[in-house]
Structure formats: C-alpha cells, structure tokens
Amino acid sequence: MRKKMFAAAGLIAAATLTLSACGSGDDSSSPVSVVSEESGANKAATVLDQPFEKPDLVLTDTKGQKYDLRAATKGRPTLIYFGYTHCPDICPLTMNNIAVAKKQLPKSEQDKLSVVFVTTDPARDTPSELGKWLKGIDPQFVGLTGDFATIQAGARTLGISIEPTHKDKKTGKTVSVHGTQVVAFSPKTNAGYVLYGEDATVDDYTKDLPKIIKGQNP
Numbered sequence: 001m002r003k004k005m006f007a008a009a010g011l012i013a014a015a016t017l018t019l020s021a022c023g024s025g026d027d028s029s030s031p032v033s034v035v036s037e038e039s040g041a042n043k044a045a046t047v048l049d050q051p052f053e054k055p056d057l058v059l060t061d062t063k064g065q066k067y068d069l070r071a072a073t074k075g076r077p078t079l080i081y082f083g084y085t086h087c088p089d090i091c092p093l094t095m096n097n098i099a100v101a102k103k104q105l106p107k108s109e110q111d112k113l114s115v116v117f118v119t120t121d122p123a124r125d126t127p128s129e130l131g132k133w134l135k136g137i138d139p140q141f142v143g144l145t146g147d148f149a150t151i152q153a154g155a156r157t158l159g160i161s162i163e164p165t166h167k168d169k170k171t172g173k174t175v176s177v178h179g180t181q182v183v184a185f186s187p188k189t190n191a192g193y194v195l196y197g198e199d200a201t202v203d204d205y206t207k208d209l210p211k212i213i214k215g216q217n218p
Contacts, residue, residue, distance in 0.1 A: 062131030101205030
C-alpha cells in the first residue's frame with residue numbers, strides 16, 4: 001500500500017475547473033485527508049484513512065420542515081452531494097447515476113440508504129423547486145435548502161468549496177461553482193469515509209453501494 005495526500009476539494013477531475021456551472025474554486029483552507037491507495041488501483045472510490053465528521057447542518061427539507069442532518073441520518077448509510085437544480089450537466093448526471101444504482105438494490109437495502117442533496121443555490125432552490133426536481137430522479141432522495149453561509153460552512157468541513165451564485169459573462173446564465181464530489185458516510189461510525197468524483201459511473205455505484213450500506217470499504 002502507498003499513501004497519498006489529497007485536499008478533498010482537489011479530488012475533482014481537472015476538466016471540471018473549465019466548467020462555468022459546476023466546478024470547484026481554489027480553496028487552500030480545505031481540509032487535507034490521508035487516503036490509502038493500492039498501487040495501480042483504478043477505483044472510483046477513494047477510502048479515507050481519516051474520515052470526515054458529518055456536518056452539523058440543520059436546514060429545510062422539500063416539505064418545508066426542519067431537517068437535522070446528523071440526527072436524521074444517524075446510523076444510516078448516507079450519501080451527501082452539494083449541487084443545484086439549474087445545473088446543466090454534472091449535478092443531474094450524478095444524482096441520476098446514484099438513483100439508477102440504488103434501484104439495483106433489494107428493496108430493504110434501498111430503504112436503508114439516505115441520499116441527501118444540499119443546494120448550493122438556495123435563492124432559487126426553494127423547498128418546492130427542490131421537491132419537483134428530485135421527484136423526477138428519486139422521490140426518496142432528501143433535498144435541503146437554507147442559508148447560504150450555513151450551507152457553505154457545512155460543505156467546507158468536507159473539503160468541498162462552494163462559491164456564491166453569479167451571472168456568467170459569456171452565457172448570461174446564473175451559475176453556481178461548487179465541488180462535485182459525493183461523500184459516503186458509514187452507518188457504523190457516522191463518519192464520511194469514502195469520496196467519489198464526478199467521473200463515478202452507475203456501475204461504480206452499483207458495485208459499491210451494497211458495501212457502503214454495510215459500512216464496509218468499497
């Protein structure tokens with residue numbers, strides 16, 4: 001085994017940095033995690049030797065109710081992703097990939113898995129808008145919105161950089177620049193111990209989810 005040092009926000013493919021709608025800003029204050037990687041391994045999942053603590057986030061769900069992330073997902077295998085519904089590419093692709101993989105699980109395991117989508121564009125992503133968008137992907141997915149500063153701080157604890165929405169000079173569209181990694185949390189420790197980049201495929205999630213549900217390394 002050989003060890004590498006990664007800034008979590010830097011696990012995103014370099015190509016992402018050229019995107020205006022979904023990407024990661026350069027955040028030198030992002031936490032650094034130590035990961036173990038087998039020489040020559042070609043896995044979508046990056047298992048952290050020093051897992052992340054679950055963000056202490058209390059936001060609003062798609063029903064307009066208060067949602068305490070730690071309390072609601074305690075003891076449950078959980079995937080967390082920060083994105084926004086107006087994203088033209090990476091966000092819907094990532095969530096659909098997870099949804100398709102989730103449907104391959106036995107019903108009992110599907111019910112155990114929590115998939116949480118936290119908006120990076122709370123001004124436009126109201127509970128109602130989040131609900132409509134996620135219903136078309138997977139009605140069981142949890143959508144959260146709230147104060148931008150609170151969301152940004154929560155993402156930062158996972159090494160995920162989020163910038164305020166802005167209007168793209170070339171397209172005139174309002175975009176949100178954010179890290180695109182998915183963080184998987186163990187039902188045993190409630191810690192975020194696995195990272196996926198935007199290049200993770202349906203097959204990757206299909207193969208890994210049964211292990212994540214059990215709190216095992218993918």
